[in-house]
Each structure stands twice: as structure tokens, then as C-alpha cells.
Amino acid sequence: MTTHSPEDIGFMQLALRQAQAAAAAGEVPVGAVVVRAGQVIASGHNTPLTRHDPTAHAEVNAMRAAAQALGNYRLDDCTLYVTLEPCAMCSGAALHARFKRVVFGASEPKTGAAGSVLNLFTHAQLNHQTQLTGGVLAEACAQVMQDFFEQRRAQQQSNKTPLREDALRTPDQAWAGRDVPLALSRLSADLPALDGLRLHWFDNRADTQLAPHVYLHDVDGWSMQFAAELQSSQPVLAVDLPGFGLSDKPKKVATHRIAWHAQVLREFLASVQPAPLALHAPRVMAPLLAELALPIHWIQTPALPTGLRDAPYPDRGHMAGPRALRTLLAAPAATPPPERH
Secondary structure, three states: OOOOOHHHHHHHHHHHHHHHHHHHOOOOOOEEEEEEOOEEEEEEEOOHHHHOOOOOOHHHHHHHHHHHHHOOOOOOOEEEEEEEOOOHHHHHHHHHOOOOEEEEEEOOOOOOOEOOOOEHHHOOOOOOOOEEEOOOOHHHHHHHHHHHHHHHHHHHHHOOOOOOHHHHOOOHHHHOOOOOOHHHEEEEOOOHHHOOOOEEEEEOOOOOOOOOEEEEOOOOOOHHHHHHHHOOOOOEEEEEOOOOOOOOOOOOHHHOOHHHHHHHHHHHHHHOOOOOOEEEEOHHHHHHOOOOOOOEEEOOOOOOOHHHHHOOOOOHHHHHHHHHHHHHOOOOOOOOOOOOO
16 A cells, blocks of 8 residues: 655645535536645636636646746646646646646546556656656545535436336336237346436346347337247347337437447447347448447348337337437448458
8 A cells, every 4th residue: 555645645635625615616626736845836626617618627727826926837846736637638737837746636547647548747758757646645535526426416316307107118008918028128227328218128048147149120120020039049139229119218309319329239238248149230220330349240120010010109209219210320321341250
């Protein structure tokens, strides 16, 4: 376990106060202080929302204040303390300012440019080298971020009007008298791209340790197109994209973007264990499948009887997904990739 100096811990605590001030203002809670000869000469916190300024990160605000206080844009005898690993913009600014040291708290795995995604401070080609220290009060710095986003999610949920069960999902009575294998139905809302929506698929496996073949419907169908495959001895999953079949159905056509459906499908396939053997799909769905590493087998999907085809869509709102993808996938597209094995 790395032991940090009392000095670094003390100045990071001051940066944390700045982060808390940002949170109180509704900004992402990141705080920074600039220290010279053991004295704080400037501080700052995130203000991009308040100032309508994408560059108004905590580090930049603190640097600007320090440069004004010293009357010099070079800060080569100063140390920058910041509660979150700097992004590429702030790391670059710190290097231009010639900071002697940069000290940060929590790592930022999505945008961090001090070791997480990349490390701008290790490039020997740059004409200035800044000493880097990470992980100072990392847990406390991460906790203030976590608390902020949990509170914001809770507030967003409280502002939502509760939906009726059938607002996004086909009512159960729609399946009455139809030969739909509901015993094979599975639902999940855990995929990040779903944002709480429920994704449906049929799973015919008696032994869930068997790697399955996954089947994807076309723009005018849903997972019941693969009723014959589901009745076979082969391990099969037949998935419904959002807006199709037994999955939840956002009723705004604009929601159903190709990139979103592709991301949902990628996340679903990555969640299947054991990993699928192959994906079986009609060529019309090729634009959704461009980035898959999984083997793809192009198939002709059978047409469903009209009553069964339309059963998931009791009103026009429920049809938003099929209507959107018919339009989006009707445009001329690149030649589908060859079948992959």
C-alpha cells in the first residue's frame, strides 16, 4: 500500500472541499488547488455548466487563477492537486504551464490521461517533464463522485411519471390462445444501453452450460420467427430487439437509432454465457452487426402468420421500433460483410 505524505494529504483535502462546492452548485464534483512553496495560491472547481464553457474544468480554473495571481503563465515551481485524474485537455494544460508536480486522487477509467486511458506525462519527446503522483485520498475522492451521481439518478427517477405496465410492454392477454412458448421467456434490464428497459429472449437450453446459437429477427418479425429452432435439440437463443416482440417498446421513433440497437445487441451477446457459437441473422440487419467479432450466418427468416406477427403491437405506439428500422434500413447500405466462421 502506497503511503502518501501528510502534505499531499492535506492539500488534497482542500481540493476535496472544492469538489464539494462543485457538487453543491450542481456541477460534477471535481476540485483543484495550486500550491507554491507550501502555500495555496489558487483553487477552483468544475464550472462547465455554470459558465457554458467546455474548458472550465477544475484544473483549468485553478491554473487560470494561479497564473493571474503570479502574473506569469509559467507555473514551473508549483504543484497542482486535483481530486480526479486529469483528462487530456487538463493534462496538456498542466504540461504547458510547466508544473513541477501533478497530484490526483481518484482514477478516471473513461477519460483519464495520467495513466488510465493514456499517460501524457510519460512522453519523453515533450520538452517538459512533470512529476506525477496518483491515488492520494483516492477513496474519498471517488466517494464524492459516487454520491453525486447516485443523488442525481435518484432525483431523475423521482421526477419521472410512473408508467403503466403496458405502456412499454405488450399486455399479457395479447398471448392468450397463441402458441407462444412463454416458459422459455427471459427478461433482463441490466444492460447499460437499455437504461432500465427490459430486453426479451427465448432460451430453449435445458443445460445453461451449453454454448448457444443466437437468432435475430428481421424488421417485420420478432423472435417467434424461430419457433422451429427453439423446438430443436440445438441450444438456441432467439432475441427481441427493443421495440420488438416481448421486449419493451419505446414509443418514440427517434429513440430507435441503428447505433443504439447495435449497442444493445453487442451488450446482450457479451452477457451470454457461455459465449455464443454464432449469430444467425437476415442480411437486412447487417448495419447493426458491423462491429461484432462473433461468426455471422446470413439466413432467410420465415414469415409469420399475420395474427402472430402483429400480436406484440396492440397500438400504433408499440410499432415505433419496426417503423423506425424499416425506414433506417431501407436506405442503400454498404454490401454486408461475408459470412464469418
